[in-house]
Amino acid sequence: MDVINRRWRLARRPEGPVRREDFVLDKAPLAPSPGPGKLLVRHELLLCAPTIRNWISGKRESYYPTIEIGDPILAPAASRIVASDDPAWPVGALVVGLGTWQDYEWVSPEDRGIRLIPDGISSRTAMGLFGMNALTAYFGVIAVGRARRGETLLVSGAAGSVGAMAAQFGRILGCRVVGLCGSPEKARWLREDCGIASVIDYARENVPDRLAALCPDGVDVVFDNVGGEFLHQALAHTNRHGRIVLCGQIATYDVDDPYAGRPLDMMRIIYGSISLNGFLLNDFSADIPEAQQKIGEWAKQGLLAHREDLRDGFDRLPETFMALFSGSNQGTLLGRIADEEGRAL
Template sequence: MTTSNRRWRVAAMPTEHLETSHFDLETVDLPEVLDGQVKCRVLWISIDAAQRAWFQGATYRSAIQVGDTMPAFAIGQVVESHSDDFAVGDIVTGHLGWQDYAVVEPDDLQRLVPTEKLSYYLSVLGITGLTAYFGLLDVGQAKPGETVVVSGAAGATGALVGQIAKLQGCRVVGICGSPEKQKWLTDELGFDAAVSYRDDHFRKSLKDACPDGIDVFFDNVGGVTLDTALSVMAHRGRVVCCGVVSQYDTTNPSRGVRGTPGVLIVKSITMRGFLYTDYSDRSDEGLHALQGWLADGSLTVTEDILEGLENAPEGLIGVLNGTNVGKRMIHVADPS
């Protein structure tokens, strides 16, 4: 039985941009599995831009500290159990971290009975898919014929939001960072248009792509991108605040709303933030819809998979710099 564990430890707090030097891959002894606890082999690790925000302070979870195992949501398999709730061999999800093995309390795990490949439960059938589904349809209230714009459109959540919006009969415009991603969004995912925030004439390009204004803006980016989209909103438009990736990779994120309330008032715009956990009691509804679209081929699932635990830091840094297309994750091991 394995008694040692590779883990990525937070070695230093970033003073500006996140670098590989802020992490240290070390081999440590696994703690004893106490009565009631469960030991899991980590199989798949989710890489999310929000992980960088955890360095900035407490959010919906406690702030990261030097010495911590880098936290992350993951899929694992139970390899030792001192709990009546889980048996050896069970596939589970939970915040298992950047490591080979995790010893956790059973309340921190959820059993998974997979009917699709495991990676889907970190993408379309996991937090990403549920975030896209409820954010667009419940928070954004997207309706047929409306114009939906999504920032971070080539990323994990954005790519699904755009496709779900098309399934609802909306006109969809994606915001991304390269001509290659623009082409991918329109040619492969069926977006009606895509614009680049790096374009010198970004506002004009966005306005041209949305001649009747933006009815729903699903924002994963914040910052200048949000400011620009607000100026193109339609009357009674809705802004869905899902992420702020432009403000994550820094120790001095922008604060305050400044002139935003005036824009909201003049155009009667609604702006609302949310977490997927707000819909925990409706997760079956979202999963049923997503599984249906997956089964009939309506959704294209794009996963950006890196092999090996050793690639976790580069994986996160890449997401912060927009190198991923679709959902990035780390494949650590296969189930036994």
């Protein structure tokens, strides 16, 4: 196959907020197959995941991948198989897994966590409603937070890809849900489409005052996507035996020193018998099919709103990714680089 492959590679480590110049675009002939057992995939949708900011930081922590300078940017992807020597991975099938900011790539299914998208499900839905962010929210609320009917669930980043699902799963479970977001439009969407009655626009409202007003009996479960100052504000309202689910820390991803923030009030955590639990979706890999079935049932019953923010164009992938940090994304942010017929975008 004679193909010129578009690639976005890491040009340099970002200092502070990510810029377009941190990435370099080039084109190169696709390398020949590296050997048996490899699939050639064409990426269609690339998920803009905030954690990519950590992967390009160069901190070389052992607990997440480091993208080296010159390497293509790793990203969760929905892709189509265009060459395969394994009947379990048929040509033409849609798959999800870890991809890169390239048109084409030879991948090993095991190394990249590749899974077939079931028939009848579009790549967009596979990356959205049934995607890794929805699943992260599901396990975070249900298995890690153990949210129960009648409890108060506080969600930061509540209009985002993970957060909106976390807030709605809490509502479905019968929790009283309070969500934080950063714009009036997001607040409206949360109220009107997601059925989250109590919303705080943290950019325009005083968060401690609003938490006191909306959570007079305190908070039982905090689902935190943001970290930073929010975590202090949430902890101050967390009830005895409360559970703080640490999903993400997007407020600190641009900060070089993760210890630069104010330390948490540890005595409050001790005296409140409060648990702080970090987790990763990978912890729950075996339970993904069951979770997807449940999410599908809730969606069929009309209980879930979901929106994807689809942005076309390989050339503007850096700008698309940066929308996560300006907060301009509305829902699951996906860079679309090929259409369903495989035409480059």
